[in-house]
Amino acid sequence: MAKPPLSMKPTGWFQVAWSDEIAVGDVRTMKYFDQEMVAWRAESGRLTVMNAYCEHLGAHLGFGGTVKGEVLQCPFHGWQWNQQGRNVCIPYEDRPNRGRRITTYPVVERNESIYIWHDILGREPFFEAPDIFADFGDGKTAADYYPQQRLFRDSLEMHPQYVLENGVDFAHFKYVHNTPIVPKFTRHDFDDPVSYVDFTITFEGDDGQRIEDVGSGVEAINGGLGIAVTKSWGMVDNRTISAITPVDESTSDVRFMVYIGRPERDVRDPARAEAKAAEFGAEVIRQFSQDIHIWSHQRYSDPPALASSELEGFTAIRKWAMKFYPDGKGGSAADLAARREAMS
Template sequence: MAKPPLSMKPTGWFQVAWSAEIGLGEVHRMKYFDTEMVAWRSTDGRVAVMDAYCEHLGAHLGHGGHVDGDRIVCPFHGWEWDSAGRNVRIPYEKRPNRGRRIRGYPVAELNESIFIWHDIDGGAPYFDVPDVLSGFDDDRGAADYYPSYPAATLFRPGLELHPQYVMENGVDFAHFTFVHKVPFMPDITRHDFTRPTSYVDFTIAFDDDIRAEDVASGVEAVNAGLGVAATKSWGMVDNRTLTAVTPVDDATSDVRFSVWIGRRPGDESPELPAGAKFLADAVIEQFTADIRIWAHQRYSDPPALTHGEYDGFTQLRRWAKQFYPAATTAPTPAASEGTQR
């Protein structure tokens, strides 16, 4: 990747796993934001995510550590740590070490997924992960959709791409014709970048026989910071999607994509039927076409924008600046010789 002038340690919510990947009493190793971490689920079902190393003598809790009730136990000397990272028991001492603490991360579990809040300064969450199934302005909920994981998901680890590339895709109306082969460019009907959670709506059609003036379908997108984007499709196949891009280190990110297909009336099956699987695969195929571009993209600053593109990209890049550490904020597009105004 041509390294962009953007920090790979933005503030916000980021997906680190799907819920089903971490069972009761299990410990899950991972690396995000250039930091070794563990996620573990207590026997009462709650997930904790913390730095991976025991504060005693530095053993990695993901290599031999185990869960005992609501605690994770170090494999080296049996020190026990709670979900807040506090030492609560040393098996060969009368008292725990109250002065040492493993850094933990706020966790949100919804959308069949596990998210952590990342802030290099340790700040608390100030916006929420969108609920992709019941968070839109309609009467739909989780019971109206087939489960996504594992049959309707995509995981692409260690890609050389930046989370902002994915967010910029939402305002890039022109790419739909060339990447997704739609018959005409979408009409962006809403840009709202006034809050940490932003909104982008547009009309779109995939039917070659339809005229632009007759389009009666579209997408509503909710972007929670730079790490999570939820979409609702309307007027076409009933589906919801969740895109999550989580930096691994200064050069790569993991990409997760989940698709929910609306249930057939009366079908309460816990499995994704063949017809719904076919539809989900088609949605994933479209997303994969985007990944092929992002994984080899260079950050263009300032970009050579047309008049029609200028407003959306300018608003999004200004909005994105709030999530970066102060010393490495994202640039804002500016007019240049290559920008059509």
């Protein structure tokens, strides 16, 4: 991939793990946004994500650090750090070091996932991470679906914005996913940090049918650049979550999840119904993998050579995406620092 002229440190909610990957007492190492981090789960079940290095002498807390009740203990000298990143105990001193603090990140667990809030300006979250069930307002819960099926691809050369732009790219469905006709978008709402895109689509039939006669489609909710959730209607009941998280200045981790709805009535052969659901979920994941193959070799085209029918959607989503870059222009952290220096 040609490195995009976009910052790999956008603001928003981003997935760093699945909830079931970090049990009580676990300490997990990770790297995102060019920062070494650790995630650890306290005895109470509360999860903390913080920068990885002890403020004492710089030991990496992910290599030998241990959870002691509600704190994380450094493997080097036993200093203990709480869920706010503050030192609460130096075992060979009477008082902790109140002057130093490890950077921690706001965390939510939702969609069986762990999301952190990232903002290089240190602002508090100004929108919610989308919920795959509650945010569609139809009363459905995880109990109405088979277990979540997952895809994980690490350190791919791609930018999160590519995935979000895919959401308004109606033409690619026919040529990448072999839909019989090009879908029709019925909603583009990019007024707020959480945006909405709806479109009519079918994966069956032939190119002789009219889009007006199609009785199926997709509703999508985009929570910034990091998380998108979708709900399908008029076809096999499925919901998906895509989550793209920058690792460093050129790569991102990709996670994709799909839920397949359980039958509303009892079926004669539950095992066969579950197997069919697993097959359909695997097909949804396969189609997403087709997109990944393109994104990971893509060049960011700016300005793009858009067809007239593409202009409205791509213009709207690129303008919306600028909300999540601290300089409002998509520039890198270095660009932002240079502008601040020039203004001072």
